[in-house]
Amino acid sequence: MDSFEKTMQDSNHHITLPRKHIFAMLSDADVPMGVGDLTAELQTIDRSTVYRTIELFVELGVTKKVWFGNETKFELSDDFQEHHHHLVCEQCGLITKIFNKDLEKILLKTTKKSGYKHLRHQLEIIGLCGSHR
Numbered sequence: 001m002d003s004f005e006k007t008m009q010d011s012n013h014h015i016t017l018p019r020k021h022i023f024a025m026l027s028d029a030d031v032p033m034g035v036g037d038l039t040a041e042l043q044t045i046d047r048s049t050v051y052r053t054i055e056l057f058v059e060l061g062v063t064k065k066v067w068f069g070n071e072t073k074f075e076l077s078d079d080f081q082e083h084h085h086h087l088v089c090e091q092c093g094l095i096t097k098i099f100n101k102d103l104e105k106i107l108l109k110t111t112k113k114s115g116y117k118h119l120r121h122q123l124e125i126i127g128l129c130g131s132h133r
């Protein structure tokens, strides 16, 4: 696991209060959050600062984008938490993390078979949760 402080230092970025708070919020949340979600939680930080900070985090590889249908959310990258995928309920938005070693093996095998070098992948399953099926 990388340290946030080290990543910021190595790229010559100061750890400002908003940056510190946004990183902590994403760490604590344990599920992907949208810019709107973050702005609502971090009431003292305005939306454009949240947006700029998240974009910087994506650039530095601290966070990554997660697409749920037409909605983009953000979560800490694989350097800062264990690699996983998500299930999301189309009705209520409930997000559940998926950890599946077999799935990862199949994805890597499929990439290799097609003659590609694997860099990264994205996979989110849109469904209906237990209360909405």
Ligand SMILES: [Zn+2]
Residues within 6 Å of the ligand: 089, 090, 091, 092, 093, 094, 128, 129, 130, 131, 132
């Ligand atoms: Zn649901």
Ligand SMILES: [Zn+2]
Residues within 6 Å of the ligand: 083, 084, 085, 104, 107, 121
């Ligand atoms: Zn995966």
